[in-house]
Amino acid sequence: MIRIAALEALPAGxxxxxxxxxxxxxxxVGESTMFAWPTAVAEIVRxxxxxxxxxxxxxxxxxWLTLYRAASFRGMAVSGAISAVDQALWDLKGKQFEVPVWExxxxxxxxxxxxxxxxxxxxxxxxxxxxxxAVEEGYTALKILLFQNEHHQMRQAARIQDLVxxxxxIRDAVGWSVDLGVELHRNMVSGDAxxxxxxxxxxxxxxxxDPIPPDSVVGLRAIAxxxxxxxxxxxxxxxxxxxxxxxxxxxxxxxxPDVGIAGGITQVKKICSLAEAFHAGVLPHAVPSxxxxxxxxxxxxxxxxxxEAQEHRPQxxxxxxxxxxxxxxxxxxxxxxxDRPGLGIALNDDGLARHPALPADFSHTALREDGSVALR
Numbered sequence: 001m002i003r004i005a006a007l008e009a010l011p012a013g014x015x016x017x018x019x020x021x022x023x024x025x026x027x028x029v030g031e032s033t034m035f036a037w038p039t040a041v042a043e044i045v046r047x048x049x050x051x052x053x054x055x056x057x058x059x060x061x062x063x064w065l066t067l068y069r070a071a072s073f074r075g076m077a078v079s080g081a082i083s084a085v086d087q088a089l090w091d092l093k094g095k096q097f098e099v100p101v102w103e104x105x106x107x108x109x110x111x112x113x114x115x116x117x118x119x120x121x122x123x124x125x126x127x128x129x130x131x132x133x134a135v136e137e138g139y140t141a142l143k144i145l146l147f148q149n150e151h152h153q154m155r156q157a158a159r160i161q162d163l164v165x166x167x168x169x170i171r172d173a174v175g176w177s178v179d180l181g182v183e184l185h186r187n188m189v190s191g192d193a194x195x196x197x198x199x200x201x202x203x204x205x206x207x208x209x210d211p212i213p214p215d216s217v218v219g220l221r222a223i224a225x226x227x228x229x230x231x232x233x234x235x236x237x238x239x240x241x242x243x244x245x246x247x248x249x250x251x252x253x254x255x256x257p258d259v260g261i262a263g264g265i266t267q268v269k270k271i272c273s274l275a276e277a278f279h280a281g282v283l284p285h286a287v288p289s290x291x292x293x294x295x296x297x298x299x300x301x302x303x304x305x306x307x308e309a310q311e312h313r314p315q316x317x318x319x320x321x322x323x324x325x326x327x328x329x330x331x332x333x334x335x336x337x338x339d340r341p342g343l344g345i346a347l348n349d350d351g352l353a354r355h356p357a358l359p360a361d362f363s364h365t366a367l368r369e370d371g372s373v374a375l376r
Contacts (some may be wrong), residue, residue, distance in 0.1 A: 002026065002057045002096055007085070009045035010347065011357035012323060015260070015290040016041040017347055018084040022057055026095050029347050030087030031292035033260025033285075034080030038357045044081035052085075058096070060089045064266050076261050079238035086264025087296045087343065094342030101343055102302035105269060112334035113301040116141035116181065116309040118287045121148050124166045128173045138333040141179040141206065141309045144170060147187045149366040152374040156192060164199045171203045179206040179309070181232070181283070186213040187366070187375050190223060197227035206308075207232040207254050207283065213375055217245045225250035235285035238262055243271045247278040254308065258285040260293040265300055272304035281308040291315055291324045295338070295345045298328055302337045310335060322351030 002022045010017040014035035021027040032041040048067060055063060067082045094101045102108060117139040119130045131142055146167055151159050171180060182205045184193065193211035200208065209232040211223050224231040230253030233246055238261055246252050257271045272282050282304060284297050294315065301307040312335065315327045325346045329336040338344025366374040 002092065004052045004055050004057050007045065007049040007052050009042035010349075010352050011038040011042045012352045012355040013290065013319060014038055014288065014358050015293070016045065016080070016084060016357075017290070017292060017323070017352065018045055018081075018088050019347060020052075020057065020085065020088040020092055022092060026092060027346075028057075028088035028090070028092030028095065028342060029292055029345065030084035030089075030091065030264065030296070031260050031290050032080035032084040033258050033289050033293050034076045035288060036360055037077060040077045041080045041084070042357075044077055045084065048081065048085060057089055057092050060086065060093065060266055063089065064263070068263075074238070076236070076238060079263060080261045083260050083262065083264040083267075086266050087259065087292065090265045090296075090299075091342035098341045100337065100339060100341060101265065101296075101299040102337055105265075105300065105303040108302050108337070109305050110302060110307075112331075112336050113298050113307065114141060114309040115139060115312040115330060115333055115335050116143050116179075116283070117333075118143045118183075118311050118313050119145065121145050124162075124169060127166065128169050131170050132173050135174050135178055138331075140177075140333050141181070142170075142174070143181040143183055143209075143311050145183045145185065147184045149364075151187070152366045152368050160192065160196050160199065163196055167200055167203055167205075176204070180204075181206045182208045184208060184211045185376070186210045188212055189375070190219065193223055194226050197223075197229050201228050205229055209233065209254075209256065209283075210235070217242065221246065221248070221251055224252050230254060230281075232256055232283055234262075236261075240267055240270050240274060243274055247274055247280055249278075251278060252280065254281045254283045256283050256285045258289070258293075259296045259300065260289060265296055268297075268300050269304065272300065272306060276304075276306045279306075281306050283308050284310050286311050287313050291320050291327045292343065292345055292347070294328050294335070295343045298335050298337055299343060301335075319355065322348065322354055324348055324351070
């Protein structure tokens with residue numbers, strides 16, 4: 001038995017990192033990706049410490065259920081806090097048995113996790129250029145942030161025409177051997193989304209993500225039933241029960257759990273099994289995740305059969321490398337699983353101190369032509 005001695009919440013940048021330290025001095029780390037309010041997550045994590053101190057760190061499922069059911073409150077700040085603690089407990093267990101987490105979850109089903117490069121926004125020409133560059137760097141899957149803020153200023157016909165022309169140019173530039181996903185980022189109403197999907201179909205997108213806001217599971221499933229492209233959803237969902245509703249027929253083709261808000265490794269592995277039962281794929285939400293969440297995703301991806309690709313942006317900049325002792329290696333478009341025990345990553349306290357938590361950012365709020373707030 002390894003008892004918990006301390007729990008730390010370390011908000012930095014747009015994430016809240018967590019460290020669980022056992023009485024024998026071994027520690028495990030995790031990350032909440034509730035990136036809008038990381039300090040809110042930190043306060044919830046700190047509230048867990050009186051309960052967790054002295055508990056058996058190996059009883060991950062029991063501790064998860066206790067934290068989730070204790071007060072019967074829901075929401076991303078709560079699930080983000082639990083998710084980070086859960087990752088840290090799995091990291092700790094891997095170190096206890098001196099094996100990577102993927103070994104504890106059933107072992108490898110693949111050699112490495114395919115990375116899906118999230119292409120930066122910009123003009124049509126800039127996005128095409130960035131897409132071609134990503135393919136030259138070795139990526140075989142790209143995610144295109146097709147709908148941009150300026151599209152809210154366009155009238156319907158012009159908006160749809162521009163979106164179709166942009167995607168056509170990207171497909172023409174990269175060819176048919178590259179998987180292209182479409183991110184609509186919750187920006188459309190149902191009728192417009194259905195019309196756009198009909199025109200995008202001939203370009204064979206791997207998926208169309210969040211064609212409408214995820215405010216209604218019923219609404220998203222209705223879209224999935226009416227269009228002839230695979231629909232992906234779930235990056236803002238926080239538990240297995242919500243994902244089960246997405247997958248009920250007619251359901252989405254891909255679920256997008258985020259290990260930093262959807263219940264950590266414990267729940268994301270279950271979500272993957274739910275998807276497998278419906279022959280649906282998994283495309284985890286991993287941008288703008290920090291390096292610990294990326295590592296946690298890779299651990300699950302190594303043992304989840306339907307893990308199609310993991311969205312990614314390079315993390316070889318100080319905003320990420322300062323925070324940890326190493327980042328997951330990216331080679332030829334694939335994320336390589338570390339062989340180190342646990343998650344294979346450790347926090348750098350000095351680096352975390354150089355990157356204080358960032359305040360909430362409301363600059364992404366888009367406005368329509370008449371000044372009203374657009375969907376997002």
